[in-house]
Amino acid sequence: MIKFKKSTPNKDARRVLVIDDEPAFTRMVKLNLEGTGDYIVESLNESRKAFEVAKAFKPNIILLDVVMPEADGGDVAQSLRSRSLTQDIPIIFVSAMVSQEESKKGFYQSGGEHFLAKPVDKDTLCGAIETVLLTLK
Amino acid sequence: MPSLKALRTIDLEQDYHAILIDMRHDRDDSLQSIHYISQQQNKVALIALCRDHAQLQRYKEVIHHLDDYILADHLVDGELPTRITHAIRRRLKEQELLHEQTRLQSLLDNIPDAIFFKDRESRFTKVNKRMQTVYGKAHPSLLGKTDFDLFSEEHAQAAYNDEQQIIRDGQPIVGKLEKETFEDGHFNWVNTTKVPLKDEQGRIIGTMGISRDITELKKAQDTLAHERSLLKTIIEHALAGIFVKDLAGHYLVVNQRHVKYLGAQAEPEVIGKTLYDFFEQSEAARISATDQKIMQSGQSIENLIDYRQRPDGSELWLLTSKVPLRDELGRCIGLVGISLDMTEQKLAERNLKKAIKTLEETKLQLIEAEKLKTVGRLAAGVAHEVKNPLNVVALGAEYLEGQIEGPEEMLEVIQDMRHAIQKANHVIFELLDYSSPHKVTMELGNINEIISQVLALMRHNFNESCITVHEDLSRQIEPVKLDASKMEQVFINLFLNAISVMKKGGSLTVRTRAEQIKSAGDNVSSKLTECFRIGDPVILVEVLDTGSGLNKEAIQKAFDPFYSTKTTGEGTGLGLSVTRSIIEMHHGVMTLQNRTDTQGACVRIWLPAAS
Numbered sequence: 001m002i003k004f005k006k007s008t009p010n011k012d013a014r015r016v017l018v019i020d021d022e023p024a025f026t027r028m029v030k031l032n033l034e035g036t037g038d039y040i041v042e043s044l045n046e047s048r049k050a051f052e053v054a055k056a057f058k059p060n061i062i063l064l065d066v067v068m069p070e071a072d073g074g075d076v077a078q079s080l081r082s083r084s085l086t087q088d089i090p091i092i093f094v095s096a097m098v099s100q101e102e103s104k105k106g107f108y109q110s111g112g113e114h115f116l117a118k119p120v121d122k123d124t125l126c127g128a129i130e131t132v133l134l135t136l137k
Numbered sequence: 138m139p140s141l142k143a144l145r146t147i148d149l150e151q152d153y154h155a156i157l158i159d160m161r162h163d164r165d166d167s168l169q170s171i172h173y174i175s176q177q178q179n180k181v182a183l184i185a186l187c188r189d190h191a192q193l194q195r196y197k198e199v200i201h202h203l204d205d206y207i208l209a210d211h212l213v214d215g216e217l218p219t220r221i222t223h224a225i226r227r228r229l230k231e232q233e234l235l236h237e238q239t240r241l242q243s244l245l246d247n248i249p250d251a252i253f254f255k256d257r258e259s260r261f262t263k264v265n266k267r268m269q270t271v272y273g274k275a276h277p278s279l280l281g282k283t284d285f286d287l288f289s290e291e292h293a294q295a296a297y298n299d300e301q302q303i304i305r306d307g308q309p310i311v312g313k314l315e316k317e318t319f320e321d322g323h324f325n326w327v328n329t330t331k332v333p334l335k336d337e338q339g340r341i342i343g344t345m346g347i348s349r350d351i352t353e354l355k356k357a358q359d360t361l362a363h364e365r366s367l368l369k370t371i372i373e374h375a376l377a378g379i380f381v382k383d384l385a386g387h388y389l390v391v392n393q394r395h396v397k398y399l400g401a402q403a404e405p406e407v408i409g410k411t412l413y414d415f416f417e418q419s420e421a422a423r424i425s426a427t428d429q430k431i432m433q434s435g436q437s438i439e440n441l442i443d444y445r446q447r448p449d450g451s452e453l454w455l456l457t458s459k460v461p462l463r464d465e466l467g468r469c470i471g472l473v474g475i476s477l478d479m480t481e482q483k484l485a486e487r488n489l490k491k492a493i494k495t496l497e498e499t500k501l502q503l504i505e506a507e508k509l510k511t512v513g514r515l516a517a518g519v520a521h522e523v524k525n526p527l528n529v530v531a532l533g534a535e536y537l538e539g540q541i542e543g544p545e546e547m548l549e550v551i552q553d554m555r556h557a558i559q560k561a562n563h564v565i566f567e568l569l570d571y572s573s574p575h576k577v578t579m580e581l582g583n584i585n586e587i588i589s590q591v592l593a594l595m596r597h598n599f600n601e602s603c604i605t606v607h608e609d610l611s612r613q614i615e616p617v618k619l620d621a622s623k624m625e626q627v628f629i630n631l632f633l634n635a636i637s638v639m640k641k642g643g644s645l646t647v648r649t650r651a652e653q654i655k656s657a658g659d660n661v662s663s664k665l666t667e668c669f670r671i672g673d674p675v676i677l678v679e680v681l682d683t684g685s686g687l688n689k690e691a692i693q694k695a696f697d698p699f700y701s702t703k704t705t706g707e708g709t710g711l712g713l714s715v716t717r718s719i720i721e722m723h724h725g726v727m728t729l730q731n732r733t734d735t736q737g738a739c740v741r742i743w744l745p746a747a748s
């Protein structure tokens with residue numbers, strides 16, 4: 001008999017929107033982040049709907065996959081940043097196409113943007129979100 | 138006494154020594170008989186018998202035809218036979234003299250040489266026919282003329298001087314070669330002998346001489362000499378060795394080039410010698426057997442390739458042709474040979490073969506390398522593709538681990554999964570790094586610091602395997618331009634390799650030195666001389682372990698991508714390959730060898746010191 005830990009979100013849990021074409025990935029991120037109780041996560045697999053979902057969900061931060069078949073990370077970020085409703089939401093790009101060094105660091109900055117390198121683990125994920133949100137305050 | 142009629146019928150010469158004509162009776166045909174006999178010009182002595190002086194006077198006109206006359210009135214007893222004998226003897230003498238003279242004249246007239254007699258003033262007093270025809274074209278008679286009338290001043294004067302000297306000294310000039318230049322400019326070559334001409338008392342009254350025209354001979358000689366010198370020039374300057382040997386194998390002719398082929402210095406060392414003076418017994422016997430065959434069979438050989446060793450041990454390849462040498466009668470009297478030095482071609486041929494072989498090998502290596510490149514690129518693509526699903530698994534496992542409290546076995550399963558994922562991640566990193574284009578950021582840094590940092594980072598890895606670390610870092614080392622993170626990776630790879638061969642303990646030595654490239658081949662591959670010049674300042678880094686060392690195969694292949702003696706999952710075999718390309722990015726050279734002082738491996742890295 002498997003025993004699960006109980007976890008309910010905190011009152012001041014942060015709202016995170018994860019955009020990735022791979023449903024398994026978004027699900028895993030959602031499960032891991034929500035498992036901590038510190039986050040409420042919304043998954044999105046169709047990058048085209050990014051603005052509508054963001055508008056409705058009102059995330060504190062967006063995790064955005066760089067390589068996607070529909071509209072890639074760069075396009076999505078540009079469209080979000082061009083509209084007043086979403087322009088202030090910080091974005092962390094998530095990418096598999098990085099070098100070993102970048103991969104080793106996991107979370108890094110490049111050209112004023114924040115990046116997370118795949119494969120990513122829960123601690124790095126949380127660390128990155130916290131760092132970015134902290135710098136905004 | 139036979140009549141004139143009867144006289145005519147007999148052969149005077151044959152049958153008689155003397156004829157005694159009795160003139161005492163004044164017969165008519167006596168005179169006619171004397172005339173007839175004298176006309177015969179023979180050896181028969183003619184004697185007239187007269188009564189007295191008065192009668193003899195009457196035959197005055199024929200008296201000179203008589204060899205003697207006898208006056209009957211004065212004849213003393215027993216005188217007659219003596220007189221006849223004397224007459225016969227005189228007649229014979231006269232006849233001989235006549236003959237002699239005729240012979241001499243005929244000699245003078247028929248000899249093809251010019252013969253002349255001159256007086257003390259070098260005027261011609263007598264010349265033979267030949268002389269007259271050759272030199273007398275412009276002069277109906279040469280008598281009284283001198284050389285000055287016939288020849289150019291120059292020649293005439295020389296001849297005159299010679300003649301005057303002969304007259305003074307009485308010494309002949311024998312066989313002198315003279316160039317007779319005529320006034321019209323044409324010339325003859327003559328061989329002249331001049332001797333003093335003496336009278337009966339032995340006084341020198343002039344000169345006589347004989348000269349033979351040898352113009353044709355001289356021409357032939359000159360042609361021969363010219364041909365000879367031409368031949369000599371050709372032989373001496375030919376780009377081949379040329380030699381002539383007699384039947385016994387003695388060198389008769391040899392040019393400088395062939396002298397060198399024989400290992401001698403100059404021609405005199407070779408002439409008269411045989412092969413046995415220059416080669417070992419067996420070698421000389423082998424060559425001279427070929428020579429003998431050529432001379433016996435009369436068959437020449439062409440383009441025989443012959444290998445020899447020079448006295449200094451260097452190789453000599455000759456392409457030799459030999460032809461039998463024959464005399465005028467066609468008999469073989471030796472052989473002529475010509476040898477071309479083929480050594481360079483031979484060596485070039487050999488190098489070419491070697492080069493072709495190396496090329497073949499290189500081709501295979503290239504194909505191999507190309508394959509690896511493709512594999513590398515494919516691997517990179519695959520790695521990216523694998524990253525996503527792997528991340529899903531990783532995050533899933535992590536989630537489960539965080540969510541599940543039990544049972545214990547389930548947690549262990551999840552942990553095993555996470556370890557496996559980590560290993561897979563590691564492989565992906567290595568593959569990616571191997572195939573990713575190398576971006577380098579070069580900044581001034583100290584190699585010693587990098588080494589110390591990496592050693593500190595890996596301290597616990599060393600401790601775990603009970604490895605003692607010796608740092609022997611030179612203070613002389615100046616900062617050089619390097620990519621610090623790539624350099625770190627170099628030492629991480631090297632130290633990991635060392636640790637993996639010293640799992641049960643050992644010692645690791647890291648040494649740095651500031652050096653200058655001394656000379657080529659300094660125990661290092663030719664790569665070092667390709668990258669550096671003698672005198673270049675370099676930094677030498679050595680990493681020495683006390684592990685297993687390398688076997689032959691490992692020494693050859695250690696740097697090959699994917700070559701690994703570790704079990705799958707333990708190592709991908711990319712470590713050294715990446716390490717070397719990082720060193721090459723820094724314009725350095727790297728080697729991996731076995732240690733000579735003790736068991737273990739030794740990595741050496743030369744980096745150019747900043748100038």
Ligand SMILES: Nc1ncnc2c1ncn2[C@@H]1O[C@H](COP(=O)(O)OP(=O)(O)OP(=O)(O)O)[C@@H](O)[C@H]1O
Nearest residue numbers: 634638686695701702703708709710711712713738
């Ligand atoms: N210090 C050493 N002593 C003995 N053998 C060595 C040493 N370093 C390397 N080798 C040999 O060279 C091989 C290739 O080394 P390389 O570092 O390229 O690959 P690897 O260590 O097998 O795998 P990885 O990709 O994990 O580094 C090793 O498997 C080993 O056989």
Ligand SMILES: [Mg+2]
Nearest residue numbers: 630634712713
């Ligand atoms: Mg290795």
